[in-house]
Every structure is written in C-alpha cells, then in structure tokens.
Amino acid sequence: MNAIDTSLSSSPGQPAPGAFADAIVDLFGELGLSLSDDLGSxxxxxxxxxxxxxxxxxxxxxxxxxxxxxxxxxxxxxxxxxxxxxxxxxxxxxxxxxxxxxxxxxxxxxxxxxxxxxxxxxxxxxxxxxxxxxxxxxxxxxxxxxxxxxxxxxxxxxxxxxxxxxxxxxxxxxxxxxxxxxxxxxxxxxxxxxxxxxxxxxxxxxxxxxxxxxxxxxxxxxxxxxxxxxxxxxxxxxxxxxxxxxxxxxxxxxxxxxxxxxxxxxxxxxxxxxxGGNNAAIVAPSADIGLALRGTIFAATGTCGQRCTTLRRLIVHESIRADFVKRLIAAVGSLNIGSPLDDMTHVGPLIDKAAFDAMQRALDRARGEGGTVHGGERIEVAGSPEAYYVRPAIVEMPAQSEIVREETFAPILYVLSYADFAEAIALQNGVPQGLSSCIFTSDVREAETFQSAQGSDCGIVNVNIGTSGAEIGGAFGGEKMTxxxxxxxxxxxxxxxxxxxATVNYSTELPLAQGVKFDFDID
Structure with missing residues (x-):
C-alpha cells in the first residue's frame, strides 16, 4: 500500500490527527451550541x-x-x-x-x-x-x-x-x-x-x-x-x-x-x-473530449464515490474508447488523495471499513467477470490504521455483467463500449436503478433523443455535464429502484x-354532474 502525508498543520486552526474530538467541541462552541445533553454511552x-x-x-x-x-x-x-x-x-x-x-x-x-x-x-x-x-x-x-x-x-x-x-x-x-x-x-x-x-x-x-x-x-x-x-x-x-x-x-x-x-x-x-443510483455517461464520437474527461472524473470520484449520483458506468463509443480510457486512467492516477481538510486534496476517505470491504468485494467480482482493474487499492495513512483511503478504480469490462448492474457505494467506474447509439441507450437503461444519467455529444439529434421518451429512463437526464451536482430548483429523484x-x-x-x-354552488339550483337526474318533491 502507498503511504500519504495527512499532516493538518498547513492551515491555521486546523486540528492535528487525534485531536478531532476536541475540535468538535470547539466547533460547537463557535456555533453557540453545546453537546453536553446529547452525550451518553x-x-x-x-x-x-x-x-x-x-x-x-x-x-x-x-x-x-x-x-x-x-x-x-x-x-x-x-x-x-x-x-x-x-x-x-x-x-x-x-x-x-x-x-x-x-x-x-x-x-x-x-x-x-x-x-x-x-x-x-x-x-x-x-x-x-x-x-x-x-x-x-x-x-x-x-x-x-x-x-x-x-x-x-x-x-x-x-x-x-x-x-x-x-x-x-x-x-x-x-x-x-x-x-x-x-x-x-x-x-x-x-x-x-x-x-x-x-x-x-x-x-x-x-x-x-x-x-x-x-x-x-x-x-x-x-x-x-x-x-x-x-x-x-x-x-x-x-x-x-x-x-x-x-x-x-x-x-x-x-x-x-x-x-x-x-x-x-x-x-x-x-x-x-x-x-440507489447506478448512473451512466455516454461519450459519443462527437464529444468534446476535454469536457467529457473533466465531467467524468469529478462525477466518478467526488465524495470518494459515495454520492447517489456518482458516475458508475462509462459507455464510450468503440472508435474513441482506447484513447479516452488511457487519458482517464492517467488523470485519475494524478489526483491528490489524502486529508479532506487539505485544500489540495481531490479525494478524501471512504466512510469506514465496511465501505472499503464492499469495494474490494466488487472489484474481485469484476475481475471474475472478465474485468481489468486499474487502481482501487488502499492507500495507507501513517498512524491511522482505521482510515480507509483508496485510489479510485477504473474497470474495463467486456460487457454489462452482473456486478456492473449493481451499485457499489465506492469510487468504481466501469467502462463499456458501444457501436451504435441504440446500443448505448440500451446499456444506459439496462440496470434496475434510474436516478441520474448524462451524455457528452455535439450531435443535436443524439442530445435530443437522449432526453426524449426513447432515451434515458432516469429522473435526471443531463447533456454535456456529469451525473452529479444537481441544482436545488429541479426535482431531485429517480425511477425504477431509485x-x-x-x-x-x-x-x-x-x-x-x-x-x-372544493366545489361551491352560488346558484339557487342543484344540478348534478354528468347530467344525472334525481327529481323528487320536498314538503
């Protein structure tokens, strides 16, 4: 495992590892709040x-x-x-x-x-x-x-x-x-x-x-x-x-x-x-490759892959796949992984050991289903054996296999190929989840089709932007198992x-809806 420096001394007032309990008390104090009534065993x-x-x-x-x-x-x-x-x-x-x-x-x-x-x-x-x-x-x-x-x-x-x-x-x-x-x-x-x-x-x-x-x-x-x-x-x-x-x-x-x-x-x-979300990005031959790479990397690695809108499947046209994946692997490999309190860090830790174990099980299954894994290893933090930092994983898959159809709450991005646009849509929709989706393309027909009833079956459908980072004005949620x-x-x-x-009758008559007649005498 690779070691990284987690020193937190670079910013004024930043607590050192092991001092976070005191930092929490201080932060609550700065808010004018106390935790004393909430503490227990x-x-x-x-x-x-x-x-x-x-x-x-x-x-x-x-x-x-x-x-x-x-x-x-x-x-x-x-x-x-x-x-x-x-x-x-x-x-x-x-x-x-x-x-x-x-x-x-x-x-x-x-x-x-x-x-x-x-x-x-x-x-x-x-x-x-x-x-x-x-x-x-x-x-x-x-x-x-x-x-x-x-x-x-x-x-x-x-x-x-x-x-x-x-x-x-x-x-x-x-x-x-x-x-x-x-x-x-x-x-x-x-x-x-x-x-x-x-x-x-x-x-x-x-x-x-x-x-x-x-x-x-x-x-x-x-x-x-x-x-x-x-x-x-x-x-x-x-x-x-x-x-x-x-x-x-x-x-x-x-x-x-x-x-x-x-x-x-x-x-x-x-x-x-x-x-859950098992969100996909389609990268078309006409895509702005630089834009697609930037959008893909943040969507796949933000919050260490622990967003419901995290990009988990990358569906790339076969004509551009080799070059795109090569650049993607290089870019992800250059990300700074370490303390989230360091402003230079791109990727912080997984939430806990259970998340790390789930990630490793998924990568093992992907290998067993024919995948080639780039990254995914734990990065050890000196003096912090209970912290789980990982290199985001790029996994080249021969097909949308069983593990690809599952959501693993970790930074794993499965890469698939497509030959024609109908195949790309079928791959995008071919999972049980339906939260977020996106396409990178300069073809207006592809962009419009992707947003239409014939396109993505997700609740969030983006064009030339990643799957994560929804604004608060739009309805947030998705279909199917989402x-x-x-x-x-x-x-x-x-x-x-x-x-x-509510219906208010301000007439002197009492007509019934749908023309129903119900006449009788009243004394």
Whole structure:
C-alpha cells in the first residue's frame, strides 16, 4: 500500500490527527451550541479522516420516539395555523444563520463525513440555497381554479398542511438532504422529526440545533417544531411504522427503501423515497473530449464515490474508447488523495471499513467477470490504521455483467463500449436503478433523443455535464429502484401537503354532474 502525508498543520486552526474530538467541541462552541445533553454511552461516532473517536451519544428508544411524535403532533396543530409567509420567515432567519457560520459548519461536516472541504462548503451552500428556495415557495403554495360543467359553480383545488414529517437521511449528505425536505415541509405547515445516519449524527445535531435556536426566538414557532432522533435502524423502523407520522422521506439504499416503503404504505402513510443510483455517461464520437474527461472524473470520484449520483458506468463509443480510457486512467492516477481538510486534496476517505470491504468485494467480482482493474487499492495513512483511503478504480469490462448492474457505494467506474447509439441507450437503461444519467455529444439529434421518451429512463437526464451536482430548483429523484420519489425542487412541495378539491354552488339550483337526474318533491 502507498503511504500519504495527512499532516493538518498547513492551515491555521486546523486540528492535528487525534485531536478531532476536541475540535468538535470547539466547533460547537463557535456555533453557540453545546453537546453536553446529547452525550451518553450508546453510539460511538468516528472520523473517517483518521478513524479516531469524536463523541459517544445517547440513542433514543421507542418510548422517546412516542414522546417525540406526540410533541410533533401538538406542534403541527399550532404551526399549520401560521400563515405560510410567516412560516417562510422562520426559514429565512435560519438560512441567514447558516450563512454566518458556513465555514464552521463545513469543517464540522468534513471531520465527521470525510468529504473534501470544497464539497463540504458546497453542501452547506446547498442548505443556504434551499432555504432561499423555501422562502420564495412560502408565497407560492397555489392551487387551481378549474372550469365547472355546472352553471354558477366554482371548482377549485387547495393544498393544506399534511402532518408530521419523518425524515431519514444517509451519511453522504448529512445536511443537504435534511434541508431539502425539512425546509420545504416547514413552509408547507408540517412539523418534522429527523433521523440522521448513525455515522454522521454530530452534523445533524449542529444543523438542527441552529434551527431550534431560531425557532425559540420566533414568536410564531411552537415548541418541538423540529426534533432529532439519534438511533439506528430500529429508530428508522419506528418512524416507518408510527401512525402519528404522515410523511416519511427516506434517502438511502434500495434495501432500506424496500423495507421503509412497504411499512409506510401498509399504514397508508405517504412515503417519499430517493434510493440507489447506478448512473451512466455516454461519450459519443462527437464529444468534446476535454469536457467529457473533466465531467467524468469529478462525477466518478467526488465524495470518494459515495454520492447517489456518482458516475458508475462509462459507455464510450468503440472508435474513441482506447484513447479516452488511457487519458482517464492517467488523470485519475494524478489526483491528490489524502486529508479532506487539505485544500489540495481531490479525494478524501471512504466512510469506514465496511465501505472499503464492499469495494474490494466488487472489484474481485469484476475481475471474475472478465474485468481489468486499474487502481482501487488502499492507500495507507501513517498512524491511522482505521482510515480507509483508496485510489479510485477504473474497470474495463467486456460487457454489462452482473456486478456492473449493481451499485457499489465506492469510487468504481466501469467502462463499456458501444457501436451504435441504440446500443448505448440500451446499456444506459439496462440496470434496475434510474436516478441520474448524462451524455457528452455535439450531435443535436443524439442530445435530443437522449432526453426524449426513447432515451434515458432516469429522473435526471443531463447533456454535456456529469451525473452529479444537481441544482436545488429541479426535482431531485429517480425511477425504477431509485424509488420514484422527488424529495425537493420543482413541485415536490406537494409531497408535503394534502390536496383538497372544493366545489361551491352560488346558484339557487342543484344540478348534478354528468347530467344525472334525481327529481323528487320536498314538503
């Protein structure tokens, strides 16, 4: 294994390896927050940077969850009566507070999650951006006026607050995914309970406590409007099953979504699922090769391959494959791998040993299915045996085999060839997942076909841009085993509200729809 330097002394105030637990306390202090009430002996939290312990937290049990839901239901009754623009004002104040503490929150996120600082800053900016989006939305929760077939009747559609949101988020975006759903749900009039990943609960506590701090100073916000449930899969199961939780928004693996979705629907709750992605890029002969290389490399290696939108399959025209792959391997081999707190780093660590083991199993299977693996080895960090840094893997495959059709949450990019455009589309669509997709081409027919009903079957379809880095204005989510949900953007706010169709008769007659006659005498 290759050794790399993880010295963190290059930036002022940057903690040295092993000092991250103290750094967490200091960062919470800079936010004006304390962790003392959350500490316990149940859940140990580690930094993927060096494998060191950050804190040990108390976990919430079933009785705690029942109390949370009861409190959230009371908060909902009060909050839904607050005019939506006033609900938006709470989010505006929160977004401003996050903006003021952007750098502190970014460093906290990087220490606990392991993504490089520029990506952490981008994620915190995403929280700020979604707050601005939600504030604008608070004045646009509009329904419809519909033409009635009956004279002197008005047919309208309204949207009303739905209830308590239970949000289950994954470790890879420990702040943004929560903000996508919760800020929108709050302006829609819902209360919220957040169950973050047990791998990144400290980030969750920081972001939620800041919102609770804003709510405590806001005259219209009831107590317990936003709560955090620290726990494991059992805690998530309680959210899925609890009849007091109206909406369950869950982001994570397909296996998790299959379990949560069924449990929520069994009790006629509303599931909003954003699950796995096995995202592909088609590189056509007419592509701008430099653009395609840059787009491919970030999409495949960002967050060390631990994004749901990570590029996992590269479908290159056979006429340009050899040269493209050669340049790709060279470029990926030149990436700086190391401490995510170093601004020169391109790729930080995997979240933990389980992620590393899953990556190695996938690479072994790829070799067994005829693949040629470039990279993928562990890069040892001196003095940090529990940290899992890896070289991103480029895997040349003879066909879209079984392992290629699976999602491995690690930086593995499978390379396939195609001869004609129909074959490329078939390869792109030939996996169970349907989140994100892209094509690099200068051919307008190919670009338009890719976006059409005959093209990509994913929820996100990009042209001359990679599969990751979605903007908050567009609906985010995908089809097939990605779950079909849209957690934020566009009109996804409707997931967090209930629809009412209302008819008002302002005539002196009582005509029935569809011309139905039902005449009788009244004394």
């Amino acid at each position: 149940d859940l140990a939290v580690f930094s993927p940077i060096d494998g060191s312990a950050l804190a040990t937290l108390k976990m919430h049990r079933a009785t705690d969850m029942d109390a949370m839901v009861a409190n959230a239901e009371v908060a909902f009754v009060a909050w839904k009566q607050v005019p939506a623009p006033h609900r938006g004002e709470l989010i505006r104040r929160y977004g401003q507070l996050v903006r003021e503490h952007k750098e502190v929150l970014s460093r906290l996120l990087t220490i606990e999650n392991g993504k490089i600082l520029t990506e952490a800053r981008g994620e915190v900016q995403e929280v700020i951006d979604i707050c601005e989006y939600a504030v604008g939305l608070s004045r646009q929760l509009f329904g419809l006026t519909i033409a009635s077939e009956r004279a002197e009747h008005r047919l309208t559609e309204y949207w009303h607050p739905l209830g308590v949101l239970g949000l289950i988020s994954a470790f890879n975006f420990p702040a943004a995914v929560w903000a996508w759903g919760t800020t929108v749900a709050l302006v829609c009039g819902d209360s919220a309970i957040w169950k973050p990943s047990e791998k990144t609960p400290l980030t969750a506590l920081a972001f939620a406590k800041l919102l609770q701090k804003v709510a405590a100073d806001y005259e219209f916000a009831p107590d317990h409007l936003v709560q955090v449930a620290i726990g494991d899969a059992e805690c998530g199961g309680i959210i899925a099953d609890h009849p007091g939780i109206s909406i369950v928004s869950a982001t994570g693996s397909v296996r998790m979504g299959q379990d949560v979705g069924v449990r929520v629907q069994r009790r006629f709750g509303r599931p909003v699922l954003e699950l 779950g079909g949900g849209r957690v934020s953007g566009s009109d996804s706010w409707k997931n967090y509200m209930r629809r009412v169709t």
